[in-house]
Amino acid sequence: MAGPDEISKPRGLSARLIINGHILRRSRFLVGFVLLFALWELAVQSGVKEYVLPSPISVFYGFIEHWPNLLTNAWTTTVEIIAGYALAIAISIPLALLIAFSRLFEETIYPVVVFLQIVPKIAVAPLFIIWFGFGFTPKVLLVFLLSFFPIVVSAIAGFKSINPEIVDFVRTTGANGFRTFFKIRLPHALPEIFTGLKVGAALSATAAVVAEFVASDRGLGYLLLQYNGDLNTRMVFAAIILLSAIGVAIYFMAELLERIFVPWRLPPGGHTDVT
Amino acid sequence: MSNRTRNANTTDRLPDVTDLSTKQSAIRAEGVSKTFGTEDRPIVALSSVDLTIKDGEFIAIVGPSGCGKSTLLRIVAGISKPTTGTVTTPHGVVTSPLTDVGIVFQSPVLLDWRNILDNVLIQFELRGIKAKDFSDRARNLLGAVGLGDFLNRYPRELSGGMRQRAAIARALVHNPSLLLMDEPFGALDALTREQMRVDLEALWLKSRKTVLFVTHGIDEAVLLADRVVVMSPRPGRIEQVIEVDIPRPRGLGARRDPTFLRITEEITNIFLSRGVFHQGSGLSESLGH
Numbered sequence: 001m002a003g004p005d006e007i008s009k010p011r012g013l014s015a016r017l018i019i020n021g022h023i024l025r026r027s028r029f030l031v032g033f034v035l036l037f038a039l040w041e042l043a044v045q046s047g048v049k050e051y052v053l054p055s056p057i058s059v060f061y062g063f064i065e066h067w068p069n070l071l072t073n074a075w076t077t078t079v080e081i082i083a084g085y086a087l088a089i090a091i092s093i094p095l096a097l098l099i100a101f102s103r104l105f106e107e108t109i110y111p112v113v114v115f116l117q118i119v120p121k122i123a124v125a126p127l128f129i130i131w132f133g134f135g136f137t138p139k140v141l142l143v144f145l146l147s148f149f150p151i152v153v154s155a156i157a158g159f160k161s162i163n164p165e166i167v168d169f170v171r172t173t174g175a176n177g178f179r180t181f182f183k184i185r186l187p188h189a190l191p192e193i194f195t196g197l198k199v200g201a202a203l204s205a206t207a208a209v210v211a212e213f214v215a216s217d218r219g220l221g222y223l224l225l226q227y228n229g230d231l232n233t234r235m236v237f238a239a240i241i242l243l244s245a246i247g248v249a250i251y252f253m254a255e256l257l258e259r260i261f262v263p264w265r266l267p268p269g270g271h272t273d274v275t
Numbered sequence: 276m277s278n279r280t281r282n283a284n285t286t287d288r289l290p291d292v293t294d295l296s297t298k299q300s301a302i303r304a305e306g307v308s309k310t311f312g313t314e315d316r317p318i319v320a321l322s323s324v325d326l327t328i329k330d331g332e333f334i335a336i337v338g339p340s341g342c343g344k345s346t347l348l349r350i351v352a353g354i355s356k357p358t359t360g361t362v363t364t365p366h367g368v369v370t371s372p373l374t375d376v377g378i379v380f381q382s383p384v385l386l387d388w389r390n391i392l393d394n395v396l397i398q399f400e401l402r403g404i405k406a407k408d409f410s411d412r413a414r415n416l417l418g419a420v421g422l423g424d425f426l427n428r429y430p431r432e433l434s435g436g437m438r439q440r441a442a443i444a445r446a447l448v449h450n451p452s453l454l455l456m457d458e459p460f461g462a463l464d465a466l467t468r469e470q471m472r473v474d475l476e477a478l479w480l481k482s483r484k485t486v487l488f489v490t491h492g493i494d495e496a497v498l499l500a501d502r503v504v505v506m507s508p509r510p511g512r513i514e515q516v517i518e519v520d521i522p523r524p525r526g527l528g529a530r531r532d533p534t535f536l537r538i539t540e541e542i543t544n545i546f547l548s549r550g551v552f553h554q555g556s557g558l559s560e561s562l563g564h
Contacts, residue, residue, distance in 0.1 A: 173401035174374040264388040
């Protein structure tokens with residue numbers, strides 16, 4: 001067990017240690033990826049056609065040759081994702097607050113949210129083209145639509161799931177609603193909010209690509225369809241890998257923010273038994 | 276100075292700290308009843324309870340599940356409103372949650388995102404009082420409950436007993452005139468429970484706060500309380516109030532005290548006559564003995 005000196009380190013330092021330790025521990029995932037690439041190369045060596053399965057090296061050269069084009073379109077898609085995701089956060093959190101703390105909103109708005117959540121959002125993409133044209137707007141809105149629901153639903157759950165005995169304790173302190181919210185309810189809800197944020201982040205990349213599939217003249221989704229039409233399989237692979245990288249980057253941004261804002265979710269050095 | 280040496284003289288200082296509000300002298304519940312459910316299918320949790328809690332007295336309420344003992348505690352705290360009757364403190368009739376109280380529940384309900392010291396200091400932060408000014412007092416109190424070396428630990432890093440100790444420190448740190456405990460040791464194992472009981476008595480002997488302690492443990496009630504309120508269910512009512520005249524500190528040895536044995540038997544008999552307990556014969560017959 002750590003001594004008193006060891007556990008009284010400033011919080012900032014321990015937060016950084018958590019992140020470093022985390023990355024170190026998770027670096028084992030590389031082994032899996034090496035195996036995946038080995039299998040891939042093996043399949044290519046055994047005679048699968050280039051237009052069915054290009055070799056990893058060929059995809060890599062594809063990246064290098066078409067780098068400027070890929071980058072321009074990746075940027076377009078990234079901006080769509082970030083704009084839609086940010087819009088989803090900006091609307092879902094205040095809405096979750098209203099629904100969690102106002103009976104009127106809970107009874108009127110929440111059923112609508114639950115109902116709309118069931119609608120397969122991707123099916124709405126063509127409709128957005130009719131409404132908003134071929135430009136930036138329908139993409140942002142589809143990203144918004146897909147990432148909005150997991151965030152709002154988990155935030156409502158987070159705000160509402162508080163132990164009634166904590167509420168009773170707080171009442172004996174005579175604390176007002178404002179203080180109760182910032183000292184108790186908000187920090188209590190943060191872990192669940194971040195769960196929603198991560199699910200939303202994962203969905204946002206999918207949403208942007210689907211929106212670009214439906215109608216667009218730029219973005220990775222557009223590029224993907226172009227390469228597909230040309231049977232340029234290695235560039236299809238390149239585009240998919242780039243898309244995945246964007247999705248992973250956004251997910252890890254959310255995860256990083258979670259580690260900063262919800263440090264208590266990750267015990268430093270794991271659980272300590274002190275019975 | 277190490278935590279340990281600081282802990283040694285802490286409890287003596289407890290009563291010296293400035294009160295957050297004026298002292299209460301007695302709490303009186305008169306004709307308190309509570310009915311849940313609908314009008315055509317009412318569930319009477321408490322029926323017409325009268326009880327006076329004297330200043331500095333340790334009162335234990337013992338009874339089976341559903342006898343309304345927790346409801347009574349919540350009504351005294353002002354967290355729950357009685358259907359009829361009133362609770363009076365020296366400040367008048369209780370109509371909103373009392374704030375000159377410390378409250379402990381069966382689960383410690385600590386805040387996961389705060390270390391133990393900050394979990395105790397939340398008591399001041401929620402009251403809009405500068406927590407910094409009371410940091411020493413919180414440290415001392417945590418030392419007194421045996422958590423002096425764990426101030427910077429998080430709740431998940433502590434055992435159930437330690438978490439409950441922190442919850443008790445949080446309930447005492449603002450020096451309330453009334454301590455309300457709702458089955459505080461109910462979730463702990465038997466050995467931890469016994470130790471907690473002894474430690475609570477020691478802590479109480481130093482501060483002599485008014486305590487209302489709800490439990491379903493007959494032993495626990497008799498070992499801790501000055502008076503034991505025996506309740507029975509359907510509808511929840513007070514069967515008897517028994518003075519416990521065992522010298523303090525009672526510690527571990529009081530279990531052998533003849534008074535302890537007499538009173539626990541008396542309470543057992545009340546529960547037998549009220550159908551809370553049954554003699555084992557019925558079961559052994561059906562098993563063919």
